Amino acid sequence: MTTEDKLWIGGGIALAVGGGIYYFVQKSKDKQALQEAELEYAPDEMQTSGSNTVPIKTPPLSTTPIIPVKTVPEQPVREADSFRYSVGQQVMATGFNGTKTYDARKMADGNYTSEGIRKATFKKGDRIGRIVWVGRKPDGTYRYVAQRNGAFMNDIYWIPDHSVIKPVGKILPRVPAVSTTSDIDKSKLLKKGSKGMEVRTLQKLLKIKADGDFGRNTENALFTQKGVKQIRLKDWR
Numbered sequence: 001m002t003t004e005d006k007l008w009i010g011g012g013i014a015l016a017v018g019g020g021i022y023y024f025v026q027k028s029k030d031k032q033a034l035q036e037a038e039l040e041y042a043p044d045e046m047q048t049s050g051s052n053t054v055p056i057k058t059p060p061l062s063t064t065p066i067i068p069v070k071t072v073p074e075q076p077v078r079e080a081d082s083f084r085y086s087v088g089q090q091v092m093a094t095g096f097n098g099t100k101t102y103d104a105r106k107m108a109d110g111n112y113t114s115e116g117i118r119k120a121t122f123k124k125g126d127r128i129g130r131i132v133w134v135g136r137k138p139d140g141t142y143r144y145v146a147q148r149n150g151a152f153m154n155d156i157y158w159i160p161d162h163s164v165i166k167p168v169g170k171i172l173p174r175v176p177a178v179s180t181t182s183d184i185d186k187s188k189l190l191k192k193g194s195k196g197m198e199v200r201t202l203q204k205l206l207k208i209k210a211d212g213d214f215g216r217n218t219e220n221a222l223f224t225q226k227g228v229k230q231i232r233l234k235d236w237r
Helices: 003-041 197-206 216-226
Strands: 047-049 052-054 090-093 099-108 111-122 127-136 142-148 155-159 165-167
Touching: 111 127, 111 155, 127 155, 197 216
Parallel strands: none
Antiparallel strands: 047 052, 090 127, 090 165, 099 111, 099 155, 127 142, 142 155
16 A cells, blocks of 8 residues: 555545534534523423423513403591581490590580590490581581480580591481581681670670671670670680
C-alpha cells in the first residue's frame, strides 16, 4: 500500500468521525432548542419528567386581564321627616341590642332635657310608652320623650336615637316638633314685632299664650312682670 493510499484512507476515516461528531452535537442543539420553544408556549402548569419538576413559563398577555369589581349598592337616604312620630303615639323598642333610654328631666326653655343617666334598656319588641314630646335637632333628626303610666308614678324616658323605636298600632297624624335648646338664640333682642322660637320660649316664661309672635299682649306681660318692653333670653332672671 502506497503512502498516497494511506493518506486517502486516513482522510476518509477522519472525515467520517468528524461528521458523526457534528451530527450528534447538532442533533443535541436542535433538541434543546425544541424543548425551549415548547416550554415558552406551553400552558401555565407544571410538567413532570421522572422525579424532576420543570416549571412552565406563561406567555405574556397582550392586554391587562379584566378583574371584576364588586359593587355595593348605596343605601337610600332616609329624610328626617319620613320617620317622625307624633305626640300621643305608642312606641316599641326595635334596637338589635336593646333600646337604651335615659332619665328625662323637667322642661328647660320649653324642652325636655336629659343628663345622660341611664334609666332602662328595653328588649326588642317591648312597649316603651306614649310619646309626650318630640324635639327636632339642627341636623334634621328627631328625639323623643316617652311616658309609661305606672301604678303610683309615671316613668318618663328620653330616647336619644330615633332609629331604635317604631310605632305600635296606627300611626297618628304628625304634629309640629319643638325645636331643641340648641336652636334658640338667647342673645337675640326680643321686642314688639319679633317672631320665632325665641319669642315662643319667652311667652312660656311669661306664662301667656305661646304663638311665637311678639305683639301687644307679650309686650304688656313683659312690662308688667319685668318692667321692660324688650329683652334677651340670656338676661331673664
